[in-house]
Amino acid sequence: MAETEKLSEKHLQAIEELKKRYQQPQSVVLAALWMWQEEHGWVSEEAMQYIADLLSLPHQHVYGVVTFYTMFNRKPVGRHKIEVCTNVSCMLRSSQGILEHIQKSLNIKVGETTPDGRFTLVEAECLGSCGTAPMMQVGNEYYENLDEVKVDRILNSLK
Amino acid sequence: MEPLLLPSTANLHAIDVYESHGGYAMLRKALLMKPEEVTEEVKKSNLRGRGGACFPTGLKWTFMPKQTHLPKYLCVNGDESEPGTFKDRQIFESNPHLLIEGAIIASYAMGVKTAYLYVRGEYAKWIRLMQKVVDDAYARGYIGGNILGSGFSTDFYIHRGGGAYICGEESSLMNSIEGMRGYPRVKPPFPAQNGLWGCPTTINNVETIANVPVILRLGHEAYTKIGAAQHPGPILVGVSGHVNKPGVYEMPTGVPLLEIIERYAGGVPGNKRIKAVIPGGSSTKILRGEALQGVCMDADSLLKAGSSVGTAGLIVMDEDTDLISVITRIASFYHHESCGQCTPCREGTGWMLKILRRFERRDATMADLDLLLDVANNIEGNTICALGDAAAWPVQSMIQRFPEEFEKRVRVTAVA
Numbered sequence: 001m002a003e004t005e006k007l008s009e010k011h012l013q014a015i016e017e018l019k020k021r022y023q024q025p026q027s028v029v030l031a032a033l034w035m036w037q038e039e040h041g042w043v044s045e046e047a048m049q050y051i052a053d054l055l056s057l058p059h060q061h062v063y064g065v066v067t068f069y070t071m072f073n074r075k076p077v078g079r080h081k082i083e084v085c086t087n088v089s090c091m092l093r094s095s096q097g098i099l100e101h102i103q104k105s106l107n108i109k110v111g112e113t114t115p116d117g118r119f120t121l122v123e124a125e126c127l128g129s130c131g132t133a134p135m136m137q138v139g140n141e142y143y144e145n146l147d148e149v150k151v152d153r154i155l156n157s158l159k
Numbered sequence: 160m161e162p163l164l165l166p167s168t169a170n171l172h173a174i175d176v177y178e179s180h181g182g183y184a185m186l187r188k189a190l191l192m193k194p195e196e197v198t199e200e201v202k203k204s205n206l207r208g209r210g211g212a213c214f215p216t217g218l219k220w221t222f223m224p225k226q227t228h229l230p231k232y233l234c235v236n237g238d239e240s241e242p243g244t245f246k247d248r249q250i251f252e253s254n255p256h257l258l259i260e261g262a263i264i265a266s267y268a269m270g271v272k273t274a275y276l277y278v279r280g281e282y283a284k285w286i287r288l289m290q291k292v293v294d295d296a297y298a299r300g301y302i303g304g305n306i307l308g309s310g311f312s313t314d315f316y317i318h319r320g321g322g323a324y325i326c327g328e329e330s331s332l333m334n335s336i337e338g339m340r341g342y343p344r345v346k347p348p349f350p351a352q353n354g355l356w357g358c359p360t361t362i363n364n365v366e367t368i369a370n371v372p373v374i375l376r377l378g379h380e381a382y383t384k385i386g387a388a389q390h391p392g393p394i395l396v397g398v399s400g401h402v403n404k405p406g407v408y409e410m411p412t413g414v415p416l417l418e419i420i421e422r423y424a425g426g427v428p429g430n431k432r433i434k435a436v437i438p439g440g441s442s443t444k445i446l447r448g449e450a451l452q453g454v455c456m457d458a459d460s461l462l463k464a465g466s467s468v469g470t471a472g473l474i475v476m477d478e479d480t481d482l483i484s485v486i487t488r489i490a491s492f493y494h495h496e497s498c499g500q501c502t503p504c505r506e507g508t509g510w511m512l513k514i515l516r517r518f519e520r521r522d523a524t525m526a527d528l529d530l531l532l533d534v535a536n537n538i539e540g541n542t543i544c545a546l547g548d549a550a551a552w553p554v555q556s557m558i559q560r561f562p563e564e565f566e567k568r569v570r571v572t573a574v575a
Binding site for chain 1: 279441498
């Protein structure tokens with residue numbers, strides 16, 4: 001891992017503050033992973049080792065946590081990770097059509113990244129937007145009540 | 160009914176607005192009561208948990224030991240990941256101080272010194288909103304040391320999840336807060352004895368906690384008169400699927416499902432016939448459209464109808480819905496979310512999905528239907544947590560109530 005691949009001073013301080021909220025420092029592992037992903041986009045094995053050292057945890061513990069939760073990227077993703085919910089409430093409101101439209105527009109399949117590194121497309125489980133279906137999440141943002149025109153507009157706005 | 164959880168008042172998330180509409184008055188009131196009097200009031204209100212199990216909240220609070228040298232904890236469950244459920248985010252968005260006020264009152268009643276609000280990782284926007292609200296409440300002295308001069312102190316922290324349906328299961332949620340994989344724990348011991356870090360812990364759903372200030376304001380007698388006698392109070396019903404106006408609607412418990420669909424959610428587009436509904440999130444048993452007459456959104460009525468309230472996430476399916484695709488998608492969800500700890504669930508959810516896919520592509524035999532039911536029956540009741548049951552119930556109920564859907568998908572020429 002390159003020397004520069006560490007957490008920023010700001011985040012290191014935040015971790016120290018967060019530790020005070022819990023009986024054990026191990027509790028901040030999810031928060032530390034979130035901070036890492038915010039800075040680096042994905043969590044490599046080296047990153048897991050770094051966080052393990054930071055919190056004095058075994059590497060395999062951090063590995064176990066990262067692989068349990070779905071939101072940590074274990075390989076690099078595009079600048080914008082598009083997650084289309086296809087669970088039942090969205091499915092009843094044509095999420096499949098949205099998913100197909102995005103695949104066609106970006107010329108990639110689910111699980112792939114565009115060659116320019118701009119978009120990664122994945123399918124997601126229920127994201128709690130059942131009343132505003134169909135929907136997609138891009139990064140931390142929710143886009144709801146989608147149709148093809150709206151999707152095109154959103155994709156064009158994401159550089 | 161005047162909305163109690165989600166009033167139409169604009170900007171209630173702003174602490175000044177919340178205060179000027181009577182906000183935090185119930186915290187003041189509670190702090191002048193004895194903690195056990197607060198618990199008694201909640202107990203007498205008959206408030207039942209809104210996270211799916213309908214367990215009496217006041218009773219749950221009494222399980223917390225009174226004499227203990229250990230710190231006590233409250234976890235407010237905002238993992239909200241049950242497909243068809245989107246009500247907690249409405250509270251975060253529209254009335255977040257009500258949740259904080261309820262959580263501090265609950266902490267006072269149980270002698271809790273630290274409360275955690277566990278929010279699913281995907282709700283980044285709502286976590287940001289809630290953090291601002293928590294900071295404001297700290298700044299006004301509603302959270303922290305010596306709250307409003309009462310001598311009672313408690314902290315309230317937000318803990319962000321990492322994306323895992325199972326973390327809505329209470330013991331899994333605690334493991335997640337402890338920084339571990341979100342595996343459910345074997346019960347007993349129950350959280351009130353042995354919860355977070357082995358200490359007494361209570362876990363309540365966001366909507367449940369939001370009801371607490373309402374109970375103190377109305378008094379238990381008036382509260383018990385709202386809605387269904389055995390399951391009273393306001394309830395947030397999320398209506399999704401084939402309706403004209405999907406959304407979260409606040410109503411008293413006990414409103415007929417057909418009225419919810421017609422009057423609140425604007426009916427089915429094109430006036431189509433209702434083929435089926437899932438009344439309370441994807442794990443509750445599916446009901447036939449023809450069987451909805453007289454069925455209401457409360458624990459007893461839905462139990463009688465052969466389903467349950469769950470999270471009151473009502474999913475409506477019109478006459479053109481392919482129910483085999485629906486159940487296959489639901490099975491795929493549970494297979495994806497099974498934590499892998501118990502063999503019946505880990506393996507069974509995968510097998511149910513494989514068999515259902517055969518029906519989906521019209522490549523199944525009638526024997527597959529028996530096999531599917533057999534797998535589902537062998538998951539139910541045989542796992543550490545309720546995810547196994549949650550995976551089995553939709554499949555069992557679909558087979559029982561819509562056998563013709565499966566029969567239509569059996570392959571025409573059976574191979575010898």
